[in-house]
Structures are given as C-alpha cells and as structure tokens.
Amino acid sequence: MSRTASCLCGGVKVEMRGDPIMKNLCHCTSCQKSFGAAFGSLAAYTVEQVTFTESEPSVLKTYTDRSPESGDVLNRSFCGKCGSPVRVQTGKRPDVLVVPVGIIDGDKADFKPELEFYCRGRVDWVDPIENTKAFETMPPTYPATD
Ligand SMILES: [Zn+2]
Ligand SMILES: [Zn+2]
Numbered sequence: 001m002s003r004t005a006s007c008l009c010g011g012v013k014v015e016m017r018g019d020p021i022m023k024n025l026c027h028c029t030s031c032q033k034s035f036g037a038a039f040g041s042l043a044a045y046t047v048e049q050v051t052f053t054e055s056e057p058s059v060l061k062t063y064t065d066r067s068p069e070s071g072d073v074l075n076r077s078f079c080g081k082c083g084s085p086v087r088v089q090t091g092k093r094p095d096v097l098v099v100p101v102g103i104i105d106g107d108k109a110d111f112k113p114e115l116e117f118y119c120r121g122r123v124d125w126v127d128p129i130e131n132t133k134a135f136e137t138m139p140p141t142y143p144a145t146d
Helices: 029-035
Strands: 002-006 012-017 022-026 040-046 050-054 060-065 074-079 085-090 096-100 115-117
Touching (some): 012 085
Parallel strands (some): 022 115
Antiparallel strands (some): 002 012, 012 050, 022 040
C-alpha cells in the first residue's frame, strides 16, 4: 500500500510504497532534540520504496548529526521553510530512509511501533507501548525486524 507524507508547509512531499521495514520509537537525546518531542516515532523504508519531491526553489536541508549515542552519524533532513523533520538517514545504512511518523498524512494506526530504542532515555511519564520490544540502547542489528 502506498502512503504519503508532507511537512507542515507542504513544501516537501513524500511517497512511501509498501510496508515499512521497521517501525520504532527512539528515546535518545538526539531524537528528542531533533523532533522537539519526548521521543521520536519512526518508520524505516528501503531507499527504493521512498520518493521525495520538493517545491522550487529547493527547501530540503540536511543537518549532519554527529551527537547520537550510537556513535553513528545521522543525516537529519528538514524543511528549510517550516522546519519539519522529514527524513533521517544513518551513515552506516545509507540504503535505509527513516520517515518521522508525525509527518505521515492521514491515519497513523498502521504505524504503531514494534520496537523501542534507547529506553534508558525514556522520560518517566511515558509508559512502554504495549507489545513492543524494548532495548536499553540500539538493537544488535539495524534495521531490526522484531
Ligand atoms: Zn515545510
Ligand atoms: Zn534516536
């Protein structure tokens, strides 16, 4: 099934084809800062599944995040006009694109997380999501499937 996503101003549009290869929350400090939220809610796809389109002139900007607790470098892309985070790509797995669930258009019921990363950073008023597999830091393999 094909789904779409867009930033707050609509300058960046995304089409995702097929199911995500991974759905997770991330409680790391870097995601908290970047998403301006208590945690990141994320859907990962292969590069082939996702198409980004942007208005002219180009509004898509990328911040190279060298702070992640995983030691990886993350390319965090956002809309330069409205500031919405629209994509995360890890240095170690450039073949995987991560879309923040909050920018997905319409119903988000299909994007319930299966995994939670960096639970050591979970804020104490956020309970574990039912039926998720929780990791103190990262799972041993990325992307993890269960
Ligand atoms: Zn925008
Ligand atoms: Zn994170």
